[in-house]
Amino acid sequence: MSSSFSNTISRVVERHHGGIKVPDIDHTHGNKPTKFPIPNKVRIPMSMHMGAPCKPLVKRGDEVQVGQIIADSEALLSAPIHASVSGKVTGISVGELDAAGNKTTLIEIESDGKMTPWSEIKIPNINSRQDFIQSVRDSGVVGLGGAGFPTSVKFATDQKIEILIANGAECEPYNTSDYYTMQYRTKEMLNGLKESMKWLNIDQGIIFVEENKMSAVEEIIKLLETKSDQYPNIKVMVAPVLYPRGAEKVVIQMTTGRVVPAGKLPADVNVLVSNVTTLAEIGKFLETGVPLIDKVVTVDGQAIREPQNVLVPIGTEIYEILKFCDLDESIVESVIMGGPMMGVAVGDINSPLIKMNNAILAMTKAERGDCPATECIRCAKCVRGCPMKLSPTIMYKAIMKENLDQAKEIGVMNCIECGACSYSCPADIALVHWFRQAKSAIRTKER
Ligand code: SF4
Ligand code: SF4
Structure with a gap:
């Protein structure tokens, strides 16, 4: 990429109120993920999205294969759930706690170590907007930036959408899983964006990135410029680093100047925002028919001796992932699911990884910096x-x-x-x- 910006890239001027500077900690910056070994068992929760939980479609003793649908719901706001390993269903337990402390049902699968793909996996045949939305649902994809909103429901809006924004502003310290997507899954991400624009009849695509991720920007620009016929009407917008740059309403205002009124949705200003990994998963499903079964998570924090990005089957126990990254149990004070700013403390570290997890942080007392609150001094x-x-x-x-x-x-x-x-x-x-x-x-x- 040349030092001056081309037509496909522009720098965004600051036009949003607020925001703070947080430490730019990313020990895993530029890391390709390590593949997690096939787990002996996974425990897959039925609530891994916003909306109605799924109901198991399998029973104890059933044999399942990787990518097989094992749970679904007839509710509008939901997304199906797929097996992340092949093996035998050894239990369905009701009333278990997930990492956030919510009660859920878990399907436990004992792995046979073979990772046999589901025999019914096939590349989707898409001829209409409805086919596309159905395929997005079939992929099991939800908002992977952390929101967990079922993507097929977001895409099924009746509003006319003019701009689709691929949100790559991963603004929390430590987290680099979206950075990895943009840098190494560039084609899948761009294909997910392009196909979404095509079938949802959206004229313009914007990839929004912060300026501390320029190596990812270079990969994106390389593809956009060399294959400009394949990716028309898509541009990259780069913004200065500021937290919370990746918040949906902030992204929209920064890139388009449009303000989403309180209580309204992005579609009300004719815009949709989708996380870059969400789009990459859509791109992957359209090309291969393989649904969302695994996730790259950043594992970091001072109690982790080997911070890294890890590709992990969904349903793997958090404790196993932490041990894989050499957790120092003598100094860990708390485990956070997500980033340090918006993440939630994990109540039970034996709880499983879910679709929306993009980081697991094992933090020490010093790192958490917990201090007792004092009186407000009205500093504003x-x-x-x-x-x-x-x-x-x-x-x-x-x-x-x-x-x-x-x-x-x-x-x-x-x-x-x-x-x-x-x-x-x-x-x-x-x-x-x-x-x-x-x-x-x-x-x-x-x-
Ligand atoms: S947590 Fe809520 S009140 Fe606090 S800065 Fe963020 S949006 Fe504002
Ligand atoms: S001391 Fe009071 S005014 Fe200052 S940041 Fe805290 S709550 Fe806000």
């Missing part, structure tokens, strides 16, 4: 950092007074839980924790 740092233009300090005070109506009135439901306010707060108040709790309480009350 949280207000300046909030990408949603909220007033975290005022919302916090309303919640402390147990005035949820006021918290709602001043916008707590618009909080995207990015944690920028908590991170900036010199009084170490866990603001985002209170906002999560308040949102959940308000939803429960309204139900």
Whole structure:
């Protein structure tokens, strides 16, 4: 790539409120993933997406193959689940806890060590928009940036979509799994984007990346420029590094200047945003018929002696993955699923890896930096950092007074839980924790 930007790439000017600088820690930057050995068993949860949990389609004793559908739901908001190893179903247990502490049903498969592909895997035949949306559903793909929203449902919007944004702004420290996708699965990602644009009748595609990932940008540009006939109307936009750059509403405003109003969706401003790994999985499914069965996760943190990206079958126990990366059990204080800003603490490290996991961090006490909260000193740092233009300090005070109506009135439901306010707060108040709790309480009350 030349030093000056070509027509396919442009630098985005800052046009969004808020954001904070967080340490650019990425020990796994540029790493190709190590393949995790075939696990002896996997335990696959029925809730790996936003919406209705799936129901098992197999029973104890059944033999299954890799990529076979083992669970599905008739609910609109759902995505099917596939076996990630071949072997025998040894149990279906109800009421088990997943990594986030939610109750779920797990299908346990004992691996036969052969990884035999499902005999019914076939490349999808697509002739219409409906065929394409059905294929996206069949692939089992959900929002892999962490949201877990079933992608087929997002794509089935009735709104006219003008722009599809491939979101490669992986802005949390440590995480590099999307970076890997952009750098090494470039063709699958671009094909997923191109086919989505074609069948959803979308004129323009944008790949949004932060400027600390230029080696991935170079790979993308190389393909876009050498195969410009195959990838028309797709450009790359590069933005300065700032957290939470990858938040959907931030991405849309940065790339298009459009503002998604509170309570509205990107489709309401004629835009869709899809994570780059989500698009790569769609590209892979369209080319091979192989559904979502494994995931590249970044395994990092000071309690990990060998930080790396690892390609792991879904349903593998988190503890096994940590041991594979040489976990130092004498210093680990907590295990986080996701990044340090938005991730959740893993309650049980024997719980399984799910579709949306993109990082597992084993952190020490020093790294967590937990300090007791003190009084708010009204510095307004949280207000300046909030990408949603909220007033975290005022919302916090309303919640402390147990005035949820006021918290709602001043916008707590618009909080995207990015944690920028908590991170900036010199009084170490866990603001985002209170906002999560308040949102959940308000939803429960309204139900
Ligand atoms: S967690 Fe919510 S209130 Fe805090 S900065 Fe992010 S969006 Fe704003
Ligand atoms: S950053 Fe913390 S101390 Fe400063 S105003 Fe916000 S809540 Fe108060």
